[in-house]
Amino acid sequence: MTDDYFMQQALAEARKALAVDEIPIGAVVVFEKKIIGRGYNQTEQLRDVTAHAEMLALTAAANHLGNKYLADCTLYVTIEPCVMCAGASYWAQLKAVVFGADELKVGFRRHGQLLHPRTQVRGGVLAEECAALMRDFFSLKRK
């Protein structure tokens, strides 16, 4: 039960997004080594900017626990979260946020400290695989 294992699960979610022509980003929330929330980007299907993979996974996890605070949970997401998802992670007081590939343009890190002080951050987990999914998606779109 390593970071790689759970990132593979987030990648499986990202592939669900790809299958429905959404930007392929996926996320899972892990509590006591079990996945308690899953999500993939559904902003086009739901026509809703708030339907990012992370938001859906956090909501699912909170529903599962019956608790809006996810202090013992880790969010795995294939791409560095955006400001909105970092803000949601702040409120959830996550134990950790683990992401795959960097997102230099709209990733949260360029805005400084947006996560809760208690939240650990690890990036670069299966980064190449996570980034490749995005590259393939956008290169198909440009054709």
Next chain:
Amino acid sequence: MTDDYFMQQALAEARKALAVDEIPIGAVVVFEKKIIGRGYNQTEQLRDVTAHAEMLALTAAANHLGNKYLADCTLYVTIEPCVMCAGASYWAQLKAVVFGADELKVGFRRHGQLLHPRTQVRGGVLAEECAALMRDFFSLKRK
């Protein structure tokens, strides 16, 4: 149809939150001088940190228009939005964000430019009324 008018509508939403013992923050989204989305803070009822007034109002407005972009819409919210809600507003590419009272601790402005460059910001609309609702709520909680 002034800022004050729509902020009164956001205040009406905030009072709905107060009535169910939620932190009293309310929001409306306005398009062509009509309210097309409403929301009040429901984080306790839904046990979900993403259920802020602004998020619910943005989702409702996008559902109404069938469009995730709200470029001709203005978000009215009683308290300065947090980072999460600013991030959602960024993605929605709102025309304007109008808020009531400042939120110095968890408001988005302390983190610099989080909104879309096209989005205008106006603060201080019915600020005293918006802040008073919050003060009353927290002073009752402390008793």
